[in-house]
Amino acid sequence: MPKSSTIGAMLLGALGRIDEALASYEQALALNANYAEALSNRGNMLQIFNRLDEAVASYDRALELKPDYADASNSRGNALKHLGRFEEAVRSYDTVVTISPSSASALNNRGMILKVMGRCEEALADFDAAVAFNPDFVEAHNNRGVALAEIGRYDE
Numbered sequence: 310m311p312k313s314s315t316i317g318a319m320l321l322g323a324l325g326r327i328d329e330a331l332a333s334y335e336q337a338l339a340l341n342a343n344y345a346e347a348l349s350n351r352g353n354m355l356q357i358f359n360r361l362d363e364a365v366a367s368y369d370r371a372l373e374l375k376p377d378y379a380d381a382s383n384s385r386g387n388a389l390k391h392l393g394r395f396e397e398a399v400r401s402y403d404t405v406v407t408i409s410p411s412s413a414s415a416l417n418n419r420g421m422i423l424k425v426m427g428r429c430e431e432a433l434a435d436f437d438a439a440v441a442f443n444p445d446f447v448e449a450h451n452n453r454g455v456a457l458a459e460i461g462r463y464d465e
């Protein structure tokens with residue numbers, strides 16, 4: 310059964326046994342090539358070990374199979390961010406926010422990229438929304454403060 314292969318893969322990955330973990334994902338995908346969750350989890354594993362181009366390809370395949378897979382889109386955005394492909398990352402986060410408008414994580418992630426791109430006002434809107442959906446989201450509060458400082462709004 311593919312699901313047991315993916316559980317084993319996650320455990321192997323947690324132990325740092327990347328090659329064995331990836332082999333387990335391949336085993337699951339050999340049994341069901343259309344297993345979007347395995348493809349996304351495989352992408353997460355590849356991303357942890359900084360194999361970012363491969364991770365993006367795995368997310369892309371998962372999203373071909375399941376276009377409304379918010380977790381895969383969010384993770385894809387993270388991989389693209391690390392690759393410096395900011396516009397594509399923003400589009401991935403846009404997809405997540407379209408699917409799940411209250412995704413504080415995606416809003417925060419998109420805000421971080423927008424801030425890096427010099428679009429601080431847009432970033433602030435995302436950080437504000439992330440905090441509205443999750444008032445205890447410390448990272449979003451911090452990112453909001455950094456963005457405000459960058460545009461000279463120190464009193465806020």
